[in-house]
Amino acid sequence: MNTAMSNQILIKKPVGNLKERNRRHSLRISLLFIISSLLFSVAPLTSCTDWLDVLPNNEQVTDDYWKSKEDVEAVIASGYYYMRQCVPQIVKWGELRGGAIYTLNSGDAKLQDFNMTSSHSLCDWSNVYKVIGLANSVIMYAPGVDDDTYYDAIRNSHLAEAYFLRDYCFLLLVKNYRDVPMVLQAYVNDQASFDLAKSSEQEILARIKEDIKTILATGAAKGTYEEEWATKGRATKWALYALMADACLWSEDYDQCIEYCNLILNATDAFRPAFMSNTNDWFTMFYPGNSNESIFELNWDYAANQETNNFASLFTPTGSPALRPTPRAMERMKAETQLLKDQGLTEDGRMGRMLLNTYVPDNGQPNAWQVSNQLYIWKYYGTDVPDITGGARVYQDANFIIYRVAEIMLMKAQALTMKGEGSWAEAVQLINRIRQRALLEPMDTSNLDELTLLEEILDQKELEFMAEGKRWYDLLWFGRIGNHKYKSQFISKVVEGNETTNQQWILSVLQDENAWYLPVPQADIEHNKLLEQNPYYGTAK
Numbered sequence: 287m288n289t290a291m292s293n294q295i296l297i298k299k300p301v302g303n304l305k306e307r308n309r310r311h312s313l314r315i316s317l318l319f320i321i322s323s324l325l326f327s328v329a330p331l332t333s334c335t336d337w338l339d340v341l342p343n344n345e346q347v348t349d350d351y352w353k354s355k356e357d358v359e360a361v362i363a364s365g366y367y368y369m370r371q372c373v374p375q376i377v378k379w380g381e382l383r384g385g386a387i388y389t390l391n392s393g394d395a396k397l398q399d400f401n402m403t404s405s406h407s408l409c410d411w412s413n414v415y416k417v418i419g420l421a422n423s424v425i426m427y428a429p430g431v432d433d434d435t436y437y438d439a440i441r442n443s444h445l446a447e448a449y450f451l452r453d454y455c456f457l458l459l460v461k462n463y464r465d466v467p468m469v470l471q472a473y474v475n476d477q478a479s480f481d482l483a484k485s486s487e488q489e490i491l492a493r494i495k496e497d498i499k500t501i502l503a504t505g506a507a508k509g510t511y512e513e514e515w516a517t518k519g520r521a522t523k524w525a526l527y528a529l530m531a532d533a534c535l536w537s538e539d540y541d542q543c544i545e546y547c548n549l550i551l552n553a554t555d556a557f558r559p560a561f562m563s564n565t566n567d568w569f570t571m572f573y574p575g576n577s578n579e580s581i582f583e584l585n586w587d588y589a590a591n592q593e594t595n596n597f598a599s600l601f602t603p604t605g606s607p608a609l610r611p612t613p614r615a616m617e618r619m620k621a622e623t624q625l626l627k628d629q630g631l632t633e634d635g636r637m638g639r640m641l642l643n644t645y646v647p648d649n650g651q652p653n654a655w656q657v658s659n660q661l662y663i664w665k666y667y668g669t670d671v672p673d674i675t676g677g678a679r680v681y682q683d684a685n686f687i688i689y690r691v692a693e694i695m696l697m698k699a700q701a702l703t704m705k706g707e708g709s710w711a712e713a714v715q716l717i718n719r720i721r722q723r724a725l726l727e728p729m730d731t732s733n734l735d736e737l738t739l740l741e742e743i744l745d746q747k748e749l750e751f752m753a754e755g756k757r758w759y760d761l762l763w764f765g766r767i768g769n770h771k772y773k774s775q776f777i778s779k780v781v782e783g784n785e786t787t788n789q790q791w792i793l794s795v796l797q798d799e800n801a802w803y804l805p806v807p808q809a810d811i812e813h814n815k816l817l818e819q820n821p822y823y824g825t826a827k
Contacts, residue, residue, distance in 0.1 A: 365451045369451060377609070379397075421451040422473075424444060427472065445501060446504075446507035467482040491536065491537045498530045522582070531543050531550075531694060603662040603667045619643070624656070629727075643663070717742060744761070761780060777793060
């Protein structure tokens with residue numbers, strides 16, 4: 287067996303006091319599609335929490351590993367850890383082709399310029415498959431754990447987390463590659479074949495939906511956890527509802543999308559996720575995080591655990607950040623802020639969502655936001671006021687939000703729009719709740735049609751979720767729906783925002799719908815004889 291196909295998982299018990307974060311555990315994973323066997327030094331998952339206090343001794347995670355519920359919890363914890371390692375890739379995949387965020391890094395610019403090759407590092411899907419592999423091992427082995435304290439409710443709750451992790455990753459892969467290998471086995475022994483062909487997008491989406499319905503039917507997916515951070519930082523029934531709504535919207539199953547959105551929006555549980563309608567509360571989603579509006583987010587906490595994210599390399603609020611708003615996006619931000627000023631609202635540097643989203647260097651000018659040719663993403667750096675003097679975080683440990691209620695509202699608005707004119711009034715109501723929080727007037731409905739309504743939703747999502755890894759998928763969904771009836775409008779939106787390559791090149795490339803997706807990593811093509819390259823890239827690219 288070559289090193290790419292080595293299949294062991296090793297979890298090493300930390301030593302010392304976990305709550306002081308002097309302990310670390312090592313996790314060695316090599317699954318299908320991982321190019322080399324690595325020994326990973328894994329930091330504990332997140333904030334001070336008893337569920338990570340007990341980890342197994344040094345053992346191979348093979349058939350003989352699974353003895354107790356703590357063994358299962360250790361593997362789930364590692365799944366969240368590796369999901370956090372995916373965040374830079376999640377951000378770049380979701381932003382660099384969308385025209386709102388761009389990079390001057392020549393390597394990463396190949397993604398935003400639709401000039402990728404199969405050997406490019408941004409095509410590497412191995413970290414995503416690591417999460418899938420860990421989830422698969424829980425799904426395969428947790429049901430057989432013989433532990434008198436491992437009650438069915440706990441076991442099924444663990445399975446709910448594993449299914450969420452696996453199916454979120456599958457949906458992420460589908461959005462980026464379309465057809466991918468649907469790995470459903472835990473590769474922890476030598477009995478399984480390492481050659482696996484791609485499954486179709488339709489097959490994978492059907493599996494995601496089946497998984498979620500099956501696990502929700504057990505009633506074991508939690509609404510809350512014992513510790514506050516875990517209610518937002520571990521998968522709950524709310525996270526499963528959001529993922530299901532996302533998968534249904536992507537597959538144009540609008541009735542089911544609305545159904546699962548409603549399970550969140552119409553919930554009456556005391557600790558349900560809820561839209562925060564007060565503009566002044568908007569920034570609390572990012573500082574301190576784990577807000578009421580959050581459904582699922584990945585947690586870091588330096589004060590408690592000496593954990594930092596790697597956002598400094600992406601969004602540094604001075605100098606030359608790796609990722610920055612495009613000039614087009616900056617003009618949209620300024621236009622929204624100017625509109626608020628024209629309505630008589632007082633400009634204090636914190637007006638509306640856009641100046642909460644971004645840091646504006648003052649350059650000694652009272653209205654620097656109007657003339658600045660560079661805005662910086664601030665939501666991951668600030669504590670409230672968009673002023674780097676006194677307002678910046680001491681440590682770079684902002685959480686990364688995967689789903690929040692505002693997105694569910696706009697998903698539902700998208701689905702309602704596609705159901706026809708009879709549903710548009712409700713879609714407008716949802717859009718206006720987003721606009722109202724941004725201090726904007728209700729949208730103009732005097733000349734409403736499907737395209738106008740969809741473009742308004744896309745505009746609101748662009749501003750609301752700036753740098754949250756959403757923009758490209760929103761545009762791609764727009765280009766795909768209704769048998770690509772808005773293909774030309776989709777391509778125009780991509781071209782408008784691109785800053786780094788010839789527009790005619792993008793116009794030409796995007797005519798081929800296969801170019802909307804990434805190439806399969808070349809190393810995996812070489813190691814898996816059943817794996818075929820995505821059509822646009824052929825065998826040589």
